[in-house]
Amino acid sequence: MKYDQANPEELRGKFWKALASSPYVMLQLDADPDTAAPMTAQIDKGANSAIWFFTSRDNRFAAMGGATATFSSKGHDVFARFHGTLVEETDRALLDRHWNNFAAAWFPGGKEAPDLLFLRMDLGDASIWAGELGIIGVAKMALGLDVTGDVKGGFTETRL
Numbered sequence: 001m002k003y004d005q006a007n008p009e010e011l012r013g014k015f016w017k018a019l020a021s022s023p024y025v026m027l028q029l030d031a032d033p034d035t036a037a038p039m040t041a042q043i044d045k046g047a048n049s050a051i052w053f054f055t056s057r058d059n060r061f062a063a064m065g066g067a068t069a070t071f072s073s074k075g076h077d078v079f080a081r082f083h084g085t086l087v088e089e090t091d092r093a094l095l096d097r098h099w100n101n102f103a104a105a106w107f108p109g110g111k112e113a114p115d116l117l118f119l120r121m122d123l124g125d126a127s128i129w130a131g132e133l134g135i136i137g138v139a140k141m142a143l144g145l146d147v148t149g150d151v152k153g154g155f156t157e158t159r160l
Contacts, residue, residue: 008158011128012048015080015160018073019043019051027053027121029086030066037061041069041121042098049123049160052089054103056115061086067121077153082126082160089120123160130154 019025020043028036039061042052055061064086071080089095095118099111107113131153140146 007154008128008156011130011154011156012126012158012160014078014130015071015126015128016043016048018075018078019071019080020045022074025069025071027061027067027069029061029063030068030083031063032060035060039069040102044094044097050084051121051123052094052098053086053119053121054098054106055117055119056107057117058115059117061119062117064088064119069121077131079129080126082123084121084123084160086119086121089118094118094120125157126160127157128155 019041023041023043025039025041026036027039028034037060039053039055042054044050044052053061061067066083067086068081068083071078071082073079095111098118104110107116109116
């Protein structure tokens with residue numbers, strides 16, 4: 001599929017909206033590709049250059065350092081690969097703000113669980129793809145017809 005270069009600001013906006021709607025990524029440490037695992041990103045609307053993750057101190061992500069995440073939106077119209085650095089987040093107010101029932105389900109000891117590790121991913125470079133086929137494009141694709149000219153969207157390399 002061919003993607004045209006797109007407005008980075010517009011695609012960053014689409015990415016953040018899609019990630020907020022479905023905050024699941026595949027995350028891996030750059031030093032160890034075997035660490036790739038699904039994680040739920042905690043998003044802070046006031047901080048668009050970081051995301052957070054709840055994990056345990058015995059998880060492989062506890063090694064921290066350079067990391068890469070891949071993302072596919074619910075509607076499969078936004079895809080991204082982004083890089084960053086995982087560090088321990090020590091701001092208790094941020095932990096309290098992001099704590100939710102989904103985190104509680106994994107940490108029965110609550111926010112005070114000794115094995116709880118709250119990680120911040122300071123974001124860097126990203127590649128973002130966005131494409132929409134529309135109803136006619138989807139019908140053409142189902143029939144095996146050429147849809148290469150029907151994709152509306154684009155691609156950008158940017159910093160988050």
